[in-house]
Amino acid sequence: MVKITQPHIDKREHLINEAIELFAEKGFEGTSIRDLATRAGVNIAMVNYYFGSKEKLFEAIVAKKASHMRGVLDIILANKALTEIEKLDAIIEGYVTRFFAYPTFHRVLQQELLVSSRDHMHETIIELFIRNTKDVVGIIQKGIKSGVFKKVDPELTFASIIGTLNQVLSSAMMCNKLMNKPKDYNPYDNPQFKKRLITHIQCVVHALLLK
Amino acid sequence: MVKITQPHIDKREHLINEAIELFAEKGFEGTSIRDLATRAGVNIAMVNYYFGSKEKLFEAIVAKKASHMRGVLDIILANKALTEIEKLDAIIEGYVTRFFAYPTFHRVLQQELLVSSRDHMHETIIELFIRNTKDVVGIIQKGIKSGVFKKVDPELTFASIIGTLNQVLSSAMMCNKLMNKPKDYNPYDNPQFKKRLITHIQCVVHALLLK
DNA sequence: TTGTTTAATTTAAACGATTGTTTAATTTTG
DNA sequence: CAAAATTAAACAATCGTTTAAATTAAACAA
Numbered sequence: 001m002v003k004i005t006q007p008h009i010d011k012r013e014h015l016i017n018e019a020i021e022l023f024a025e026k027g028f029e030g031t032s033i034r035d036l037a038t039r040a041g042v043n044i045a046m047v048n049y050y051f052g053s054k055e056k057l058f059e060a061i062v063a064k065k066a067s068h069m070r071g072v073l074d075i076i077l078a079n080k081a082l083t084e085i086e087k088l089d090a091i092i093e094g095y096v097t098r099f100f101a102y103p104t105f106h107r108v109l110q111q112e113l114l115v116s117s118r119d120h121m122h123e124t125i126i127e128l129f130i131r132n133t134k135d136v137v138g139i140i141q142k143g144i145k146s147g148v149f150k151k152v153d154p155e156l157t158f159a160s161i162i163g164t165l166n167q168v169l170s171s172a173m174m175c176n177k178l179m180n181k182p183k184d185y186n187p188y189d190n191p192q193f194k195k196r197l198i199t200h201i202q203c204v205v206h207a208l209l210l211k
Numbered sequence: 212m213v214k215i216t217q218p219h220i221d222k223r224e225h226l227i228n229e230a231i232e233l234f235a236e237k238g239f240e241g242t243s244i245r246d247l248a249t250r251a252g253v254n255i256a257m258v259n260y261y262f263g264s265k266e267k268l269f270e271a272i273v274a275k276k277a278s279h280m281r282g283v284l285d286i287i288l289a290n291k292a293l294t295e296i297e298k299l300d301a302i303i304e305g306y307v308t309r310f311f312a313y314p315t316f317h318r319v320l321q322q323e324l325l326v327s328s329r330d331h332m333h334e335t336i337i338e339l340f341i342r343n344t345k346d347v348v349g350i351i352q353k354g355i356k357s358g359v360f361k362k363v364d365p366e367l368t369f370a371s372i373i374g375t376l377n378q379v380l381s382s383a384m385m386c387n388k389l390m391n392k393p394k395d396y397n398p399y400d401n402p403q404f405k406k407r408l409i410t411h412i413q414c415v416v417h418a419l420l421l422k
Numbered sequence: 423t424t425g426t427t428t429a430a431t432t433t434a435a436a437c438g439a440t441t442g443t444t445t446a447a448t449t450t451t452g
Numbered sequence: 453c454a455a456a457a458t459t460a461a462a463c464a465a466t467c468g469t470t471t472a473a474a475t476t477a478a479a480c481a482a
Binding site for chain 4: 243244245255256258259264265
């Protein structure tokens with residue numbers, strides 16, 4: 001007898017992945033559990049069975065995926081062989097690579113940053129951002145103190161890095177219009193576009209910081 | 212006899228303004244018409260009476276407020292006395308001023324850019340962005356051709372300008388944490404912070420473009 | 423001004439549909 | 453056989469919207 005349903009190794013993970021796609025497209029409130037259950041091919045009750053509630057599913061999503069950039073940052077920060085500007089270059093590449101690998105997830109995070117009604121979730125995401133911000137700001141400040149960097153605004157410089165990336169990530173349709181690609185094209189699958197973005201942000205940081 | 216209700220010159224406008232605040236805080240789907248009616252001090256039926264539907268209320272919001280930057284851009288573009296870099300500086304100041312004057316409205320727009328489920332609304336907002344993008348990109352390309360600007364990526368340069376601004380705008384709580392302000396502080400009311408942001412973005416553009 | 427008529431506004435109540443969640447029975451698994 | 457997973461069905465609550473009656477405002481003739 002042939003199995004009709006896919007052999008999901010971990011149904012929890014499958015639900016999380018499908019939820020990210022739906023949340024990114026329709027938003028958290030705009031996505032119903034029935035939408036999700038249908039799309040994931042499971043019963044309506046399974047979401048509450050696995051996660052307890054819709055909101056806890058959201059927390060599970062954040063808990064599972066949001067801390068990845070921490071590891072990347074820690075490795076770069078611990079690398080004594082890198083100069084400050086090389087660290088920043090590596091961080092930029094790390095961010096773009098990560099965001100391009102999971103564009104829908106980071107769209108969900110951005111949505112939650114904009115919507116402040118789910119207080120706990122909002123603060124959790126901000127905490128993550130703040131820690132990363134302080135690390136990058138620290139590198140910039142160190143470079144300024146040692147005289148390698150010009151005296152810029154460290155916090156807003158990081159805002160420019162992440163902001164540029166988020167701007168590109170916020171709407172695929174907009175990217176496609178600007179690149180004359182068809183409407184349903186996925187710009188985040190395009191390695192040339194990814195390279196172009198990395199180069200641009202690095203250029204911005206170089207121009208702003210290096211004397 | 213004293214009037215109990217406030218003398219709203221235009222109830223339509225009052226509803227729009229309250230809706231912007233609620234949509235910015237809770238999102239479009241996260242805001243119920245009952246929420247809005249209660250907050251605005253009107254009956255539940257009034258939203259549909261004035262706008263026809265919740266979605267048309269949203270369209271009314273966009274139609275009323277979204278085209279303002281066009282006028283600002285047109286004036287700057289038509290000013291023959293300005294050099295390219297002066298135009299860009301003026302555009303940056305215009306954008307920051309506008310966004311700081313109506314931070315909640317622009318948060319609503321950003322949300323709608325992230326959520327692509329309401330197709331018509333999504334495209335409308337993108338059209339507005341695209342037009343403005345093309346104008347700014349045009350200035351940068353002109354500067355590059357005449358040899359005044361370095362050969363940068365014009366589209367992504369605009370993404371950096373708007374992206375930096377949107378990043379700052381996306382969460383007041385984050386701004387406050389970075390500036391060591393209390394949780395309920397409104398950073399967009401702070402003229403020094405506004406000046407700081409204008410200066411930073413202009414610095415970025417100068418560093419990136421000027422030889 | 424006056425009273426009358428018509429239109430615009432506002433209201434409370436109800437509409438059906440959909441929401442997240444729970445239940446209790448059933449099937450699958452180890 | 454016991455535990456875990458899955459199901460269909462129902463739960464109360466809330467959603468956007470509509471209705472039909474009540475109120476207010478505007479228009480107009482006398």
